[in-house]
Amino acid sequence: NGVTEDDILVHDETNKLLAMMLADMDLPLLPMAIGVIYCAPNPSFDANLLGQVEEAKAKAKDRDINTLLRRGNTWEVDD
Numbered sequence: 001n002g003v004t005e006d007d008i009l010v011h012d013e014t015n016k017l018l019a020m021m022l023a024d025m026d027l028p029l030l031p032m033a034i035g036v037i038y039c040a041p042n043p044s045f046d047a048n049l050l051g052q053v054e055e056a057k058a059k060a061k062d063r064d065i066n067t068l069l070r071r072g073n074t075w076e077v078d079d
Contacts, residue, residue: 013039 011018019038025031043051 013037014041 009018011022013019013036016038022033022037025033
């Protein structure tokens with residue numbers, strides 16, 4: 001037919017515009033899109049959380065509990 005692979009649109013699940021076009025296809029005129037339509041290329045919640053925990057651990061390595069309790073605003077109670 002003279003149709004090559006370069007003539008075909010290949011779906012990319014990280015392309016939001018293509019995902020929206022697939023989701024907008026109406027039955028029965030067009031087929032229904034099934035499968036992974038869009039996958040946001042962002043780190044997962046778990047990966048972000050673990051990164052924040054490791055960052056906080058790295059910052060707090062040189063501190064001890066006494067320093068943490070006595071920093072900032074403190075006060076003394078007289079008997």
